[in-house]
Amino acid sequence: MTNFKEIAASLKFNSVIHNFNAGPSILPREVFQQASEAILDFNNMGLSILEIGHRTDAFQSVMDEAQSLLKELMQLNDSKKVLFLHGGASTQFFQVPMNLLDDNATGAYLDCGTWGIKAIKEAKLFGNVNVVASSKDRNYSYIPRQYTIPDDAAYFHYTTNNTIEGTQVAGIPDTHVPLVADMSSDILSEEMDFNRFSLIYAGAQKNIGAAGVNIVVVDEAILGKVNRKLPTMMDYREHIKNGSMLNTPPVFAVYVCMLTLRWLKKQGGVAGIQKINDQKAGLLYSTLESLPMFRLPVPIEDRSKMNVVFTMPDVETEKEFLSVCKSNGMYGVKGHRSVGGFRISLYNALPLSSVEAITDLIKDFAQKKG
Amino acid sequence: MTNFKEIAASLKFNSVIHNFNAGPSILPREVFQQASEAILDFNNMGLSILEIGHRTDAFQSVMDEAQSLLKELMQLNDSKKVLFLHGGASTQFFQVPMNLLDDNATGAYLDCGTWGIKAIKEAKLFGNVNVVASSKDRNYSYIPRQYTIPDDAAYFHYTTNNTIEGTQVAGIPDTHVPLVADMSSDILSEEMDFNRFSLIYAGAQKNIGAAGVNIVVVDEAILGKVNRKLPTMMDYREHIKNGSMLNTPPVFAVYVCMLTLRWLKKQGGVAGIQKINDQKAGLLYSTLESLPMFRLPVPIEDRSKMNVVFTMPDVETEKEFLSVCKSNGMYGVKGHRSVGGFRISLYNALPLSSVEAITDLIKDFAQKKG
Numbered sequence: 001m002t003n004f005k006e007i008a009a010s011l012k013f014n015s016v017i018h019n020f021n022a023g024p025s026i027l028p029r030e031v032f033q034q035a036s037e038a039i040l041d042f043n044n045m046g047l048s049i050l051e052i053g054h055r056t057d058a059f060q061s062v063m064d065e066a067q068s069l070l071k072e073l074m075q076l077n078d079s080k081k082v083l084f085l086h087g088g089a090s091t092q093f094f095q096v097p098m099n100l101l102d103d104n105a106t107g108a109y110l111d112c113g114t115w116g117i118k119a120i121k122e123a124k125l126f127g128n129v130n131v132v133a134s135s136k137d138r139n140y141s142y143i144p145r146q147y148t149i150p151d152d153a154a155y156f157h158y159t160t161n162n163t164i165e166g167t168q169v170a171g172i173p174d175t176h177v178p179l180v181a182d183m184s185s186d187i188l189s190e191e192m193d194f195n196r197f198s199l200i201y202a203g204a205q206k207n208i209g210a211a212g213v214n215i216v217v218v219d220e221a222i223l224g225k226v227n228r229k230l231p232t233m234m235d236y237r238e239h240i241k242n243g244s245m246l247n248t249p250p251v252f253a254v255y256v257c258m259l260t261l262r263w264l265k266k267q268g269g270v271a272g273i274q275k276i277n278d279q280k281a282g283l284l285y286s287t288l289e290s291l292p293m294f295r296l297p298v299p300i301e302d303r304s305k306m307n308v309v310f311t312m313p314d315v316e317t318e319k320e321f322l323s324v325c326k327s328n329g330m331y332g333v334k335g336h337r338s339v340g341g342f343r344i345s346l347y348n349a350l351p352l353s354s355v356e357a358i359t360d361l362i363k364d365f366a367q368k369k370g
Numbered sequence: 371m372t373n374f375k376e377i378a379a380s381l382k383f384n385s386v387i388h389n390f391n392a393g394p395s396i397l398p399r400e401v402f403q404q405a406s407e408a409i410l411d412f413n414n415m416g417l418s419i420l421e422i423g424h425r426t427d428a429f430q431s432v433m434d435e436a437q438s439l440l441k442e443l444m445q446l447n448d449s450k451k452v453l454f455l456h457g458g459a460s461t462q463f464f465q466v467p468m469n470l471l472d473d474n475a476t477g478a479y480l481d482c483g484t485w486g487i488k489a490i491k492e493a494k495l496f497g498n499v500n501v502v503a504s505s506k507d508r509n510y511s512y513i514p515r516q517y518t519i520p521d522d523a524a525y526f527h528y529t530t531n532n533t534i535e536g537t538q539v540a541g542i543p544d545t546h547v548p549l550v551a552d553m554s555s556d557i558l559s560e561e562m563d564f565n566r567f568s569l570i571y572a573g574a575q576k577n578i579g580a581a582g583v584n585i586v587v588v589d590e591a592i593l594g595k596v597n598r599k600l601p602t603m604m605d606y607r608e609h610i611k612n613g614s615m616l617n618t619p620p621v622f623a624v625y626v627c628m629l630t631l632r633w634l635k636k637q638g639g640v641a642g643i644q645k646i647n648d649q650k651a652g653l654l655y656s657t658l659e660s661l662p663m664f665r666l667p668v669p670i671e672d673r674s675k676m677n678v679v680f681t682m683p684d685v686e687t688e689k690e691f692l693s694v695c696k697s698n699g700m701y702g703v704k705g706h707r708s709v710g711g712f713r714i715s716l717y718n719a720l721p722l723s724s725v726e727a728i729t730d731l732i733k734d735f736a737q738k739k740g
Contacts, residue, residue: 017416021423024621032409032418039406046387046699048402050580050626053391053702086582087456087603090617094601118602125599205618210420212456212582212620229495231464232488233457247460248575250582250620251394256420329416332423 018354021332022163022307022345023185024205031259031349038255049255054248062255063244069261073269074194076217083216083236083244084254088203089115089184092214094122095234096180096199101127101154102226108132108153108177112169113140113162114338115182126228127154139339140165143302149175155198155222161186163206164336166309166343167302172196178222186306187215188264189348190274198222206306207348209257213250264348273348280346280355281305287359291366293317297339311341317369318342324365330358388724391702392533392677392715393555394575401629401719408625419625424618432625433614439631443639444564446587453586453606453614454624458573459485459554462584464492465604466550466569471497471524472596478502478523478547482539483510483532484708485552496598497524509709510535513672519545525568525592531556533576534706536679536713537672542566548592556676557585558634559718560644568592576676577718579627583620634718643718650716650725651675657729661736663687667709681711687739688712694735700728 019026042049043058052058067082076082085091096119101107105127109120111134123129133147140162149156155178161168163185173179178198187202194200198219205211216236223237232238232246239246267273285303288294288310295311298304312318318341325333335341344358389396412419413428422428437452446452455461466489471477475497479490481504493499503517510532519526525548531538533555543549548568557572564570568589575581586606593607602608602616609616637643655673658664658680665681666673682688688711695703705711714728 019417019421021421024421024423024618026421027418032420035420036406036409039402039409047389047701048397050402050405051389051391051394051396053394054581086458086461088617091456091603094603098601122601125601203618205621210622211424211618212623231468231492231495233461233464247458248394248573248581250623251575252580252622253582253620331417 017329017331018350018357019331020344020346020350020354020358022336022343023203023347024211025332025345025347026349027209027256027260028263028349031256031263034259035252035256039252049252052251054245054251059251062251062258063249066254066258066261067244069258069265070215070217073188073261073264074217077195079219079221080195080217081220081236081240083218083239084249084257085214085216085239085244086212086250087214088205088211089182089201089214090118092182092201092216093119094125095236096157096201097123097126098228098230098234099223099226099236100178100180100199103127103228105154106130106150106152108149108156110134110144110147110156110158110169110173111136112143112165113159113167114164115162115184116157116159119157119159119182123157132156135167141167141297142299143167143169149173149177151176153177155180157181159184161304161306163307163345164339164343166298166304166307166339168304168306170301178219185347186304188270188273189277189306191270204253204257206345209260210253213253213257215257260349267348276352277305277346277348280350280352281308283352283355283359284308284344284346287362291362293366293369294362295341306346308344308346309335309339309341311335321365324361325358328357328361330361333358387699387701388720388727389701390714390716390720390724390728392706392713393573393717394581395702395715395717396719397579397626397630398633398719401626401633404629405622405626409622419622422621424615424621429621432621432628433619436624436628436631437614439628439635440585440587443558443631443634444587447565449589449591450565450587451590451610453588453609454619454627455584455586455609455614456582456620457584458575458581459552459571459584460488462552462571462586463489464495465606466527466571467493467496468598468600468604469593469596469606470548470550470569473497473598475524476500476520476522478519478526480504480514480517480526480528480539480543481506482513482535483529483537484534485532485554486527486529489527489529489552493527502526505537511537511667512669513537513539519543519547521546523547525550527551529554531674531676533677533715534709534713536668536674536677536709538674538676540671548589555717556674558640558643559647559676561640574623574627576715577630579630580623583623583627585627630719637718646722647675647716647718650720650722651678653722653725653729654678654714654716657732661732663736663739664732665711676716678714678716679705679709679711681705690739691735694731695728698727698731700731703728
């Protein structure tokens with residue numbers, strides 16, 4: 001297979017392109033090479049990964065390794081079950097309350113961004129919702145800090161990182177009720193006591209793998225307590241019982257997760273990648289802060305290390321900057337339409353060199369514009 | 371890119387391996403090559419298809435082309451909407467009644483195999499189910515023919531092809547109520563008036579593409595009539611309104627569908643592939659029928675052209691045959707545990723040469739054991 005690898009390595013992947021996409025987003029180059037190869041010949045079987053049965057030993061070991069790597073990297077205890085489910089976080093917005101929230105019970109929610117708003121909307125279909133705090137008053141540009149989570153809530157739900165608004169919750173809220181978190185855009189990016197959560201979910205397409213699969217880490221003890229009857233495919237217990245293969249799983253997407261988790265382990269796991277993530281975010285924020293041309297809407301203590309959001313004084317300068325980025329191979333820097341300006345995403349697979357390249361470009365642009 | 375293609379072509383894909391997997395299953399070789407290449411460099415962008423945003427023009431044209439190819443190949447009229455959703459048919463087992471069956475209404479179902487049984491189970495969570503006919507009495511080895519579909523049913527649901535039992539429904543049932551069909555294992559394999567159906571669904575991993583995406587073709591006119599409130603992600607109308615991009619779609623799986631549909635069009639579309647499928651099934655069934663050693667449990671008129679099921683007189687001979695298949699590179703021929711014996715799947719992408727190879731082997735085996 002040496003020839004194949006050489007050719008692959010010589011292809012257009014190069015240092016000229018920097019991918020700051022918010023998701024789907026950059027993955028490690030070696031993952032692309034291994035995934036590309038497996039589509040032609042998986043495990044030297046002479047078959048593509050796309051044409052093998054999910055009940056084969058070959059795929060069973062992919063699923064086993066993906067689950068065990070995630071457990072290891074998150075340092076999960078044995079009460080936590082790891083599932084790779086179809087769909088993304090949007091499905092979890094309703095699957096969580098469907099499984100955990102009885103008609104007359106109350107789910108406590110933190111309202112601090114686009115994804116949380118959607119989660120709250122879906123929860124209301126199943127039970128009562130108590131929004132304990134909101135940052136709507138300032139266009140979700142900060143994380144609320146003063147709030148009380150009622151002890152009788154069925155659970156407390158929050159989004160750890162707000163991809164669109166560029167905010168991130170520091171630390172884990174202190175509460176006695178089961179903690180549920182949407183970690184789609186910052187999972188595995190920094191050390192955290194993941195065992196404090198009763199349920200964690202995350203669309204894979206940022207730090208875990210490719211779009212089309214969703215990670216659920218759940219404590220079995222919180223399941224089976226609601227009165228409603230659940231559709232089989234929506235019941236976490238059914239997926240646990242069937243080892244995350246209740247139906248044909250998204251085979252290739254799970255394989256890409258496994259490859260990405262292997263890569264992460266080689267980087268020194270979550271602790272290792274956190275060091276680089278801290279450097280990346282530190283360099284970009286300090287550069288932007290040092291230049292009066294750029295405005296950072298999020299207060300220091302609430303800034304996301306994954307999605308750096310900033311604006312410029314006028315639309316014309318923003319257009320010009322966007323065009324300079326494009327001509328220098330900087331992709332995916334345009335901000336979400338609801339926030340405007342720019343968003344630079346710094347997920348695990350983005351190398352420090354890409355951040356150095358864009359900070360150089362930022363400094364150069366600011367100097368030229370004087 | 372010529373070098374890449376040459377290397378890819380020289381890899382282990384060869385005439386020695388024949389893939390009769392029931393699903394995930396064989397796809398056209400050119401699809402594997404194109405998909406493998408896109409993971410390294412999509413559309414000469416210098417980026418992998420796994421790292422591009424789904425809102426980019428590049429992916430929007432993939433989604434557009436996949437939808438329009440499916441419309442063209444199925445000759446759908448304008449009232450039909452085409453969706454590429456997360457998950458597989460198992461999700462549709464409950465999503466269909468959730469969208470179409472009110473608490474007090476009745477869905478009519480044909481009970482003729484493993485997948486239909488699962489669909490019936492999920493429908494009962496939402497309303498009443500009238501099982502109009504069943505072939506349970508003979509282990510689902512035939513298709514019931516004498517039954518009446520009540521005119522007041524909300525819809526009539528059936529599975530067009532039973533992957534596990536090797537049966538297939540010939541023709542389209544005559545009814546005034548909306549027709550709903552699970553076509554996971556025979557969609558696009560033969561000509562059919564697809565416009566007769568109000569809703570068609572199919573997991574992609576047999577005739578359409580890779581696992582992890584599900585096709586739904588729905589007539590908008592039947593939607594929005596139930597009283598219950600639907601979770602956003604479960605509401606077909608929301609997906610239609612958002613052009614099948616309500617959330618991040620399974621980008622790569624949709625791309626593989628597009629490539630496979632392009633290939634099918636080049637084969638002369640559904641009419642073209644049907645001719646080859648008829649040849650394949652004809653050759654295999656006639657070979658098996660000519661040899662007394664093999665037993666075909668399904669009566670001629672109900673036999674599936676996609677999944678050929680047969681048994682042998684004793685377990686020892688079956689073991690021996692399985693071992694001969696393995697040593698001759700014939701993969702995926704073992705029957706489902708609920709039926710036993712053998713199952714040879716003849717999906718669109720399986721070349722006639724593979725069927726010739728296994729019929730030669732079958733004849734050879736029978737002669738030697740003779």
